[in-house]
Amino acid sequence: MTARVLVTGAGGPAGVAVIRSLLRRPELTVFAADMDGWASGIYLVPPAQRRLVPPGRDADFVPAIARMVAEDALDLVISTVDVELVALAGRRDELAPAVLAAPSEDTLTTALDKLLLAERCDATGRSPRTLLAGPDALAVDWGFPVFAKPRQGAGSRGIRLVPDRAALEALPTDEGLIVQEFLPGEEYSVDVIADAAGHVVAAVPRTRARVDSGVAIAGRTVHDPELIETATAIAEAIGLVGVANVQLRRDRAGRAMLLEVNPRFPGALPLTIAAGVDIPSLVADLFLGAELPAAIPFREIASVRFLEDIIVEVDEVLVSAHAGHQEEL
Structure with a gap:
């Protein structure tokens, strides 16, 4: 299967992880985009495949992506940013013939509204x-x-x-x-992927041993049946197709309870990939029409994060209207 894929939000940890994953598949041509020309993930792809986009709340954001679909003959659009997903989900038809690799508009709306989410998941018995x-x-x-x-x-x-x-x-x-x-116990993140029928094929719980700006920078995956079953039930309750990060915390009785759902790729994705569940690659397969395995195992493994520099020539840096560097170049 050959395909041309655009990944937006290339400046965030999730965007970088998705781009790195997809670049390991030679049959995929990966384009990287961000609103900021200093976004590191842009420079993981060749210069001809680097793009700048307006902010997700900008009126021209969706038309800009649609233009890229036409000009770059894209097959798949993957966004790693909440606000962009909300903008794109209700206007998927404008991206045709490309497919948007994202949950349904209903799933996104539910997940991003904590009251709606709690109400939708009440029947699971794990909604506080x-x-x-x-x-x-x-x-x-x-x-x-x-x-x-x-x-x-x-x-x-x-x-x-x-x-x-x-x-x-x-x-x-x-x-x-x-x-x-109030949920006083330990917090976990569970990376979940569900197939086209809403069947969860993998749910990978991990600890959040160190957190920086809301993103786990150290932790380990854990085989915990309760966490897996809880995250699976929540994903099914919101009708998930694709990827989501389900955050759980233990209540006073020690039960895993719903904290929130992020209906996008998580920032700590490299740990889940290393554990054996390459979610970006699976999402690409899913939305390009391939059938996913019925279940995907993972192993317990730990990770710590460090900074990595990407060195580029000065004239390669993209000048963006949404960053403070343009007057310096």
Whole structure:
């Protein structure tokens, strides 16, 4: 199978991991794009395959990708950025004949809204009590402390610990906050891939031993049936097709519970790939029409992350309107 593939978000750890994975397949021609000309992943591909794109929220973002599809004869578009996925998912037809390698618009919407996600996954028995701040939350007899967090948003931004009822009553009700049961136990990330029928073919739990800016930079994969079964049930509940990162944390009773779902490639993907589940390659196969194995095993392995320099000639650096370097070149 030969194909021409565009990977966007080439400046992030997920983008770099996806590009590196796909470059190992000689039948794939990989294009790399980012809104910033200093994005390191751009320079992993030959100069003729490097691209700049507008920010994902820009009105010209989707048309720009569509133009690249036509000009570069692309078969597959892979985005590693939440905001880009949201923009692209509802306009897949504009990318034809290329295929967008992403979950459905419904799955994305559900995963990126913590209240909708908790409600959709309630039947799994692994969704913590989650209510909007205000009358709904005040009507519940919580076991304090609890967490308040933005209904939408990534990482730990906007999260606050609510120690008692007085603090709960003082929460603003105009900021889209949710109140959620406190999960005090260890946190895990589970990288999941589901086939075209929504069957989970692999769920790889890993610890987050060291975290930098929300991305795990050290950890290990673990064979834990409860984590695997919980992440699988959550992926099936949201109708996942493709890749997602399911974050779990143990509650006071030690049970693995849903924390959030990132419906995209995770930043710590190299560990999962090294463990035996090459998710970017599998996603490329899936959305190019190949059948995935029924199940993919993985092994327990650990990783630590270090910085790596990519050296390029000065005149190779792409000048972008969305970075602060253009006046220096």
